[in-house]
Amino acid sequence: MSAPREEPIALYIDADACPVKEEAYKVAFRHHIRVLVVANAPLMVPRHPLVERVIVPAGPDAADDFIAARVSRGDVVVTADVPLASRCVAAGAAVIAPDGRPFTANSIGMQLATRNLMEDLRSAGAITGGPKPFSPRARSEFLSALDLAIVRLKRAGFRPAPPPEAG
Numbered sequence: 001m002s003a004p005r006e007e008p009i010a011l012y013i014d015a016d017a018c019p020v021k022e023e024a025y026k027v028a029f030r031h032h033i034r035v036l037v038v039a040n041a042p043l044m045v046p047r048h049p050l051v052e053r054v055i056v057p058a059g060p061d062a063a064d065d066f067i068a069a070r071v072s073r074g075d076v077v078v079t080a081d082v083p084l085a086s087r088c089v090a091a092g093a094a095v096i097a098p099d100g101r102p103f104t105a106n107s108i109g110m111q112l113a114t115r116n117l118m119e120d121l122r123s124a125g126a127i128t129g130g131p132k133p134f135s136p137r138a139r140s141e142f143l144s145a146l147d148l149a150i151v152r153l154k155r156a157g158f159r160p161a162p163p164p165e166a167g
Contacts, residue, residue, distance in 0.1 A: 005074055008033075008034060008161045009153050010091075011146075012067045014079035015039040019134045020098045020142045024078055025051065032160040033076075038063045047122045050161060074158040076149050078142075082111050094149040098134070100141030 011028050013021060015037045028035045032054055037045050038054045040062050045053045056062040064084040071077055073092030079085055085095045085103035095103040103111060155161070 005072065005158075007074070009150065009158050010075045011035045011150075012071055012077045012088075013037045013073060014063055014065060014067060014077070014081055014084060015043060016041065017080070018078060018098055020078065020139060021045075023139060023143050024146060027143060027150065029156070031147075031150045032163070033150060035163045036067075036070075038066050074153055075155075076146065076153070078146070082108075086112055090163075093155065096142065096145045096149060098142055099138035100143075100145040102145060 004024070009031075011024060011033050013035065014023055015021060018024075018040045021037065023051045025035060025048075027033075028050060029048065033050065035051045036054055037043070037051065038056060040056050040058050042055060043053070054066060056066045064087070065082060067077060067079075068084060068087040068091065071088050071091050071093045075088075077085070077093050077095045078086045078098065079095065080097050082103070085097070086108045088095045089103055089105055089108050096127050097103065
């Protein structure tokens with residue numbers, strides 16, 4: 001395994017429909033991790049030196065492309081988008097769904113196949129309706145999964161962001 005990179009750990013949030021942004025901020029602040037909140041429309045983010053709001057042009061994959069082009073080993077990505085998760089896993093990032101499910105090199109192939117099958121079934125009219133409502137349990141599992149991912153990166157030698165300059 002190669003040595004950790006020089007840049008500190010970054011947390012990328014695919015933010016347009018992310019139900020756990022507030023939870024992600026709490027975990028990131030506790031671990032002193034830089035957060036990039038990526039969306040294609042303006043949204044509210046905390047005024048905090050560790051948080052950067054990134055507004056990308058409108059387009060179906062603009063936020064995904066921004067994240068995938070920048071993420072690398074030692075970063076964490078929060079997304080429900082399976083194709084984006086696949087790209088980020090390939091880049092070496094830790095990737096977590098908003099319900100706490102990890103996307104890994106071992107699971108991403110099956111997750112992509114399942115997503116594609118469900119998309120085909122929906123377009124054929126065999127399945128209607130959307131995902132089940134987001135539960136408090138999913139929120140709790142996300143908090144645990146994100147905390148664990150960051151702790152593992154720190155144990156592997158990746159570092160948090162430096163403290164902000166006093167001034």
